[in-house]
Amino acid sequence: MVKRAKIVGVLFFLLIVLAACNGNILAMFGNEKIKDALNSPLEDFQVIDQHGEPFSKKDLEGKVWVANLIFTNCRTVCPPMTSNMAEIQRLLKEEGLDTVHLVSFSVDPEVDTPEKLTEFASRFTDDTENWHFLTGYVQKFIEQFARNNFHTIVEKPENEDQVTHGTSFYLINQEGIIVKDYPGVFDVPYEEIIGDIKILLKKK
Numbered sequence: 001m002v003k004r005a006k007i008v009g010v011l012f013f014l015l016i017v018l019a020a021c022n023g024n025i026l027a028m029f030g031n032e033k034i035k036d037a038l039n040s041p042l043e044d045f046q047v048i049d050q051h052g053e054p055f056s057k058k059d060l061e062g063k064v065w066v067a068n069l070i071f072t073n074c075r076t077v078c079p080p081m082t083s084n085m086a087e088i089q090r091l092l093k094e095e096g097l098d099t100v101h102l103v104s105f106s107v108d109p110e111v112d113t114p115e116k117l118t119e120f121a122s123r124f125t126d127d128t129e130n131w132h133f134l135t136g137y138v139q140k141f142i143e144q145f146a147r148n149n150f151h152t153i154v155e156k157p158e159n160e161d162q163v164t165h166g167t168s169f170y171l172i173n174q175e176g177i178i179v180k181d182y183p184g185v186f187d188v189p190y191e192e193i194i195g196d197i198k199i200l201l202k203k204k
Helices: 002-021 078-094 114-122 139-150 190-202
Strands: 046-048 054-056 065-070 101-106 131-134 168-172 177-183
Touching: 065 078, 065 139, 078 101, 078 168, 078 190, 101 139, 114 131, 139 177, 168 190, 177 190
Parallel strands: 065 101, 101 131
Antiparallel strands: 046 054, 065 168, 168 177
16 A cells, blocks of 8 residues: 555656646646736726727626727827737637637727727728727826826827827736736737636636
């Protein structure tokens, strides 16, 4: 009996070592962690979506979502960034992660009407069931919201039609906590984003 216990102990130890060598030890016990997590609370918001319907943080309770900042009249980073978000949407569908939502906050809300956002969205996707383009607030709100929550700048110079803003993607968990940010224009780490989303969904 003692000998058998020793053998089992040795086998278990070897299993732990092998798993650690492959970077899978946390996965074995269902306790994977997101690397370099931010864990920053997100403030509440009450806005409207591209359909003109009320939308708030409460509508995303219990859901994992990815957010970014865009505007429809953007001549530089927003088209490629939105195209990259559409690629995330495609990968989510491919992986069967249809409970994950995408959220694009307009940084030019006084220009970006629901109609303009709907037209803009149609250039990149034919499915906005889980992709919300948000507006219905004043410029000062999104400038403060971006600074307080995403720790990035949003600034629209007077008498200009272009807006300076951050270009990251932000991963938010089921409790409304900003878990991580990623490059949103170049070298988007799609595999890492999908992997982190899967970790959050396992912890639900």
